Amino acid sequence: MLKIIARLxxxxxxxxxxxxxxxxxxxxxxxxxxxxVKPGSVRIEFGFDFAQRKRYPVSGLQGDISRLGVVATTFxxxxxxxxxxxxxxxxxxxxxxxDVSTIPLDLKNINSTSDVGDFFxxxxxKIRNETNRxxxxxxxxxxxxxxxxxxxxxxxxxxxxxxxxxxxxxxxxLRVSGNIGLAILTAxxxxxxxxxxMLYGLSAVYPLNDRISLVGEINGRLxxxxxxxxxxxxxxxxxxGARIKASGLLWDVSGLTGFHKxxxxxxxxxxxxxxxxxFTPINK
Numbered sequence: 248m249l250k251i252i253a254r255l256x257x258x259x260x261x262x263x264x265x266x267x268x269x270x271x272x273x274x275x276x277x278x279x280x281x282x283x284v285k286p287g288s289v290r291i292e293f294g295f296d297f298a299q300r301k302r303y304p305v306s307g308l309q310g311d312i313s314r315l316g317v318v319a320t321t322f323x324x325x326x327x328x329x330x331x332x333x334x335x336x337x338x339x340x341x342x343x344x345x346d347v348s349t350i351p352l353d354l355k356n357i358n359s360t361s362d363v364g365d366f367f368x369x370x371x372x373k374i375r376n377e378t379n380r381x382x383x384x385x386x387x388x389x390x391x392x393x394x395x396x397x398x399x400x401x402x403x404x405x406x407x408x409x410x411x412x413x414x415x416x417x418x419x420x421l422r423v424s425g426n427i428g429l430a431i432l433t434a435x436x437x438x439x440x441x442x443x444x445m446l447y448g449l450s451a452v453y454p455l456n457d458r459i460s461l462v463g464e465i466n467g468r469l470x471x472x473x474x475x476x477x478x479x480x481x482x483x484x485x486x487x488g489a490r491i492k493a494s495g496l497l498w499d500v501s502g503l504t505g506f507h508k509x510x511x512x513x514x515x516x517x518x519x520x521x522x523x524x525x526f527t528p529i530n531k
Contacts, residue, residue: 273319274518275488275501277466278448280424281385281415283373284323286528292319292333294518298503298511300343305435305478306400307346312511313339314364317518322525327373327385334394335364338401349436349477353398362399367391371413382416387428397435403478405433411446422452430468434476442479445469452490462501463487467510481507488516496521 273280274292284290294317301312316336323329339361354360369389377383388410395402411428426448434440450464467483475481488501497520505511 273321274497274520275486275490275499275516276424276450276452276462276464277486278424278426278450278464279371279385279387279411279413280422280450281373281377281383281413283327283329283371283385284321284522286323286325287524287526288323288522289525290319290321290323290520290522292321292518292520293317294499294516296514296516298505298514300512301340302509303340303400304480304509305349305397305403306352307348308340308342308360308400309344309346310340310342310359312401313341315339317516325528329371331369331371331389332366333369334366334392338362338364340401348400350397352400354400360400362395362401365391365393365395365402365404369409377416382414385413385415387411387413387426403433403435405435407432409446411448420454424448424450424452426466432479435478437476440476442470442472442476444475444479444481445471447483458492460490461488462490462499467507480509482510483507484510486516 274294296314296317299311300309302309314335318336319331319333321329321331339359341359367389369387371385371387373385375384391407393404393406395404397404407430409428409430411426413426415424426446428446430444430446432442432444434442446468448464448466452460452462454460463486465485468481470479470481484503484505486501486503488499491498499518501516503514503516
C-alpha cells in the first residue's frame with residue numbers, strides 16, 4: 248500500500264511539472280499558515296531531513312536519523328478548504344546508543360535500523376480573512392495513521408488525533424503565523440491509556456526579494472502531566488532557513504535545533520515544492 252502511495256505521489260509530481268506555477272508553499276516550516284491552496288490546485292512537497300542525536304524513548308535507541316522522502320500532497324477543494332496527505336517514505340537511523348527497550352525489537356542490524364514513517368490525513372479550513380486590525384483565522388484537524396512497524400524501533404504503529412487553531416497576520420513585509428492546539432496520543436506501553444498534549448507553533452516569513460525569503464519558527468508539543476507516559480513526552484525544535492524560487496520550483500533549506508530531552512540536537516533539511524492546476528472547480 249505504501250509503495251503504491253509513493254508511486255502516485257511521484258507520478259503526480261512528474262505530471263504537474265508541465266503546469267504553471269502558483270506561488271505558495273509550506274516547507275520548510277511545520278507551523279501552518281491560515282492560507283489554503285487555491286480550489287482546483289494541488290501542492291506537492293518533497294524533502295530530505297538529517298538530524299543528529301535523536302532519541303526514541305520507547306525503543307531506547309538514539310542516533311543520527313535520515314528521513315528520505317518527506318512528502319505531502321495538498322488539494323484545494325474550496326476557497327477556504329484544503330485536504331492534505333503526507334508522511335515519510337523512508338526513515339534510517341545510525342544507532343549510536345542503545346538503552347533498555349520497553350517493547351520487543353526486531354533489528355536486522357545492530358548498528359542501524361530503518362522503517363517507513365507514519366502517514367497522516369488532515370483538513371484545513373480558513374474561517375476568516377485578515378483585516379487591518381485582526382489576523383486571518385482558521386482551524387486544522389487530522390489523524391496520524393499506524394503505518395510504521397514498532398519492532399524496528401522508530402515508529403509507534405498507533406493512531407493519534409490532532410487539532411489546532413491557526414492565526415496569520417502581515418506586519419509590513421513580515422508574515423507571522425501562530426498555532427495552538429491539542430493532540431490525543433495513544434500511550435504505546437500502557438493499556439487503555441492516552442496523553443493529551445498541547446501543540447504549539449510560531450513562525451515568521453520575511454521576503455528579501457521576489458526570489459528569496461527568510462523563514463524561522465519554533466514548533467512542538469508540550470506534555471502537561473507530571474509524568475508523561477513513555478512515548479508521549481514533550482518534543483520540539485527551532486528551525487531557521489530560506490525559500491528560493493528557481494527553475495520553476497520553490498526550493499528550501501533550513502537548519503534546526505531541538506530543545507527537549509528526546510529532541511534532535513541539530514539537523515538540516517532540504518526540499519522542493521510545486522503547486523499547479525489539477526482540475527477546474529465547479530462554479531454554481
